[in-house]
Amino acid sequence: MGSRSHTDGAWSERPVQTRSERYASANVGDFDEPTGREVDWKLTPIKLVRDLINGELDGSPLESQVAVAQPVDGFSLAWIDRTDERIGSAGLPEDRASANAWSHFDQALAIDITGEEPTGEFIVSRSGLGTVARAAHTVITAAPNSRGILVLENSGDARIAENVEIVVGEGAHVTVVTIQEWNDSAAHLASHFAQVGRDATLRHIVVSLGGGVVRVNPSIHLSSPGSNTEAYGLYFADAGQHLEQQVYIDHEAENSRSRVKYKGALQGEGAHSVWIGDVLIRQSADGTDSYEENRNLVLSEGTRADSIPNLEIETGNILGAGHASSTGRFDDEQLFYLQSRGISEEEARRLVVRGFLAEIIQQIGAPAVEERLTGAVEAELTVTV
Amino acid sequence: MSVLEIRDLHVSVDTEQGAKQILRGVNLTIKQGETHAIMGPNGSGKSTLAYAIAGHPKYHVTSGSIVLDGEDLTAATVDARARAGVFLAMQYPVEIPGVTVTNFLRTAKTAIDGSAPPIRTWVKDVRTSMENLRMDKAFAERNVNEGFSGGEKKRNEILQLELLKPKFAVLDETDSGLDVDALKIVSEGVNRAKENTDLGVLLITHYNRILRYITPDFVHVFVAGQVVESGGPELAVQLENEGYDTYVAASAAAAEAIASAEAADAAAGVVASPAVNA
Ligand SMILES: Nc1ncnc2c1ncn2[C@@H]1O[C@H](COP(=O)(O)OP(=O)(O)OP(=O)(O)O)[C@@H](O)[C@H]1O
Numbered sequence: 001m002g003s004r005s006h007t008d009g010a011w012s013e014r015p016v017q018t019r020s021e022r023y024a025s026a027n028v029g030d031f032d033e034p035t036g037r038e039v040d041w042k043l044t045p046i047k048l049v050r051d052l053i054n055g056e057l058d059g060s061p062l063e064s065q066v067a068v069a070q071p072v073d074g075f076s077l078a079w080i081d082r083t084d085e086r087i088g089s090a091g092l093p094e095d096r097a098s099a100n101a102w103s104h105f106d107q108a109l110a111i112d113i114t115g116e117e118p119t120g121e122f123i124v125s126r127s128g129l130g131t132v133a134r135a136a137h138t139v140i141t142a143a144p145n146s147r148g149i150l151v152l153e154n155s156g157d158a159r160i161a162e163n164v165e166i167v168v169g170e171g172a173h174v175t176v177v178t179i180q181e182w183n184d185s186a187a188h189l190a191s192h193f194a195q196v197g198r199d200a201t202l203r204h205i206v207v208s209l210g211g212g213v214v215r216v217n218p219s220i221h222l223s224s225p226g227s228n229t230e231a232y233g234l235y236f237a238d239a240g241q242h243l244e245q246q247v248y249i250d251h252e253a254e255n256s257r258s259r260v261k262y263k264g265a266l267q268g269e270g271a272h273s274v275w276i277g278d279v280l281i282r283q284s285a286d287g288t289d290s291y292e293e294n295r296n297l298v299l300s301e302g303t304r305a306d307s308i309p310n311l312e313i314e315t316g317n318i319l320g321a322g323h324a325s326s327t328g329r330f331d332d333e334q335l336f337y338l339q340s341r342g343i344s345e346e347e348a349r350r351l352v353v354r355g356f357l358a359e360i361i362q363q364i365g366a367p368a369v370e371e372r373l374t375g376a377v378e379a380e381l382t383v384t385v
Numbered sequence: 386m387s388v389l390e391i392r393d394l395h396v397s398v399d400t401e402q403g404a405k406q407i408l409r410g411v412n413l414t415i416k417q418g419e420t421h422a423i424m425g426p427n428g429s430g431k432s433t434l435a436y437a438i439a440g441h442p443k444y445h446v447t448s449g450s451i452v453l454d455g456e457d458l459t460a461a462t463v464d465a466r467a468r469a470g471v472f473l474a475m476q477y478p479v480e481i482p483g484v485t486v487t488n489f490l491r492t493a494k495t496a497i498d499g500s501a502p503p504i505r506t507w508v509k510d511v512r513t514s515m516e517n518l519r520m521d522k523a524f525a526e527r528n529v530n531e532g533f534s535g536g537e538k539k540r541n542e543i544l545q546l547e548l549l550k551p552k553f554a555v556l557d558e559t560d561s562g563l564d565v566d567a568l569k570i571v572s573e574g575v576n577r578a579k580e581n582t583d584l585g586v587l588l589i590t591h592y593n594r595i596l597r598y599i600t601p602d603f604v605h606v607f608v609a610g611q612v613v614e615s616g617g618p619e620l621a622v623q624l625e626n627e628g629y630d631t632y633v634a635a636s637a638a639a640a641e642a643i644a645s646a647e648a649a650d651a652a653a654g655v656v657a658s659p660a661v662n663a
């Protein structure tokens with residue numbers, strides 16, 4: 001089998017409803033069990049994650065599985081009750097896995113960013129989640145004018161459906177990075193909901209390297225004037241891995257700005273990546289400036305990269321809106337070219353992949369994390385099928 | 386003094402219908418500082434010769450050898466050949482997504498020299514070479530060959546030639562697709578390399594015009610996978626005026642003679658050699 005790439009425009013895969021009309025509810029009973037034909041499930045191997053979508057989930061708090069690398073001024077962490085007023089402030093589930101997680105979690109992890117001076121990154125790690133199907137909920141609150149880089153790291157075994165809420169206060173400028181380095185058999189279905197305040201910036205970065213089925217869907221609502229987001233993603237799918245991200249940018253307020261850039265590499269039989277980029281520019285969002293982009297680098301035969309940008313524009317009065325999507329192959333001729341300049345085969349592959357993905361890694365802004373991820377990406381290359 | 390020797394080289398290429406014989410006994414000896422031009426009709430095997438010298442994995446040497454300064458490179462890897470001093474400027478340079486020209490050049494230079502070039506002189510060398518080739522600074526930060534025009538790709542090949550400083554360079558139709566100004570600029574680049582490093586050149590071309598800038602010491606006529614005639618620069622002029630017809634006809638007649646001799650041999654029970662048979 002060869003490598004396949006699929007790029008559809010909005011015109012060919014028009015959803016039944018526009019994104020603004022998609023149903024939202026926190027109650028799992030309000031959603032039908034997906035058949036796999038729905039627009040938001042059709043590229044996901046739902047057979048492998050039915051337990052997370054439809055089954056009972058263990059919602060007990062992950063107190064012993066969550067660890068903080070070291071305390072950092074301006075960050076705090078606590079477990080809060082499901083009745084806490086912060087819960088539900090950033091958005092509501094739009095699919096059944098998300099609603100299932102919402103219906104089952106007992107307590108939520110609350111992370112507050114309050115520091116106004118830039119500090120070191122705050123790293124929250126989760127591991128040892130075992131193989132029981134779980135639900136989790138996280139609420140990240142960035143106080144007005146706060147600054148900070150929050151890194152959520154995930155490793156080990158897991159079967160987890162979860163929601164992550166991110167509320168960015170007026171004038172805040174924060175980076176939230178979620179890194180998935182699960183074991184090969186892990187399944188992870190995550191929905192992120194963000195509300196970005198007036199003149200605030202959310203930098204949101206999804207890095208998926210490990211896991212069997214990993215689906216991280218960020219919905220970022222630019223709901224206040226001058227709100228801004230930069231949404232980046234990096235994935236490296238190897239044999240048998242399914243790495244998916246459905247990114248939704250909702251331009252509600254005027255003069256809002258978004259930049260989306262996801263880059264992925266694929267290598268090995270059955271490596272599958274999915275990127276769906278929905279951008280909605282509402283009638284109320286005059287002066288919007290938006291651009292989204294997905295680039296895939298195919299390193300071997302037998303892979304599949306789905307890349308689907310959707311742009312809906314409801315106002316004519318915008319600064320700019322565009323999208324780009326491409327899937328390129330690293331093939332024998334490229335290898336020959338690099339080798340003919342004295343570069344060894346191993347170095348040639350490393351050069352290409354590192355060069356391709358470095359642009360995203362560099363966005364994190366935390367040198368130690370960047371260095372570790374560069375190493376992790378290079379290690380992916382040596383995984384042979 | 387360095388010498389690159391191509392000895393009785395037979396090469397076949399993998400095709401969907403199986404192996405196809407293309408080179409049928411090429412002999413060439415190129416000394417340091419010499420320029421050899423190769424001219425021949427489309428499909429005669431010129432690029433195949435270039436790829437075989439560089440070690441492209443699709444092209445298989447079925448007999449003969451490629452020897453650099455007494456060292457047999459016939460079985461060497463592509464990168465080992467490059468490190469030994471062989472450079473190929475390709476007819477169709479490949480695009481490398483995700484790798485900037487700057488990064489690529491530094492990595493290649495480090496691989497060829499065995500250690501990273503001293504940063505200050507290297508940056509200056511790159512800048513100077515790019516200026517000489519009238520390449521805009523912006524190319525340094527672009528991905529290798531990605532979105533380059535045909536002529537820009539050719540300049541980028543010569544940029545690498547100048548910076549990597551090989552002993553021998555095979556230039557496969559580096560002149561094709563260049564406008565008159567670009568042809569002059571690229572030729573000057575090759576001549577600088579010849580002057581600075583006493584480069585030996587194997588220059589594949591269809592046109593005499595590049596030979597007005599890069600003067601060949603020898604001109605070889607290449608037909609049906611072989612060198613069928615060698616001479617001085619005057620041969621290029623003759624080829625441009627008269628074409629390859631007489632050589633092609635002679636080569637076809639010779640092939641026919643061999644084929645019928647073989648048929649006779651076969652009738653007499655002699656097994657034909659696979660190289661001719663293919
Ligand atoms: N990879 C390949 N697969 C199949 N056939 C090939 C391949 N490479 C070369 N050939 C064939 O070998 C013959 C010689 O090709 P080659 O490219 O060496 O010719 P050339 O002399 O460089 O021609 P041109 O002047 O058009 O560049 C042609 O008939 C070509 O079709």
Ligand SMILES: [Mg+2]
Nearest residue numbers: 431432433476
């Ligand atoms: Mg050719």
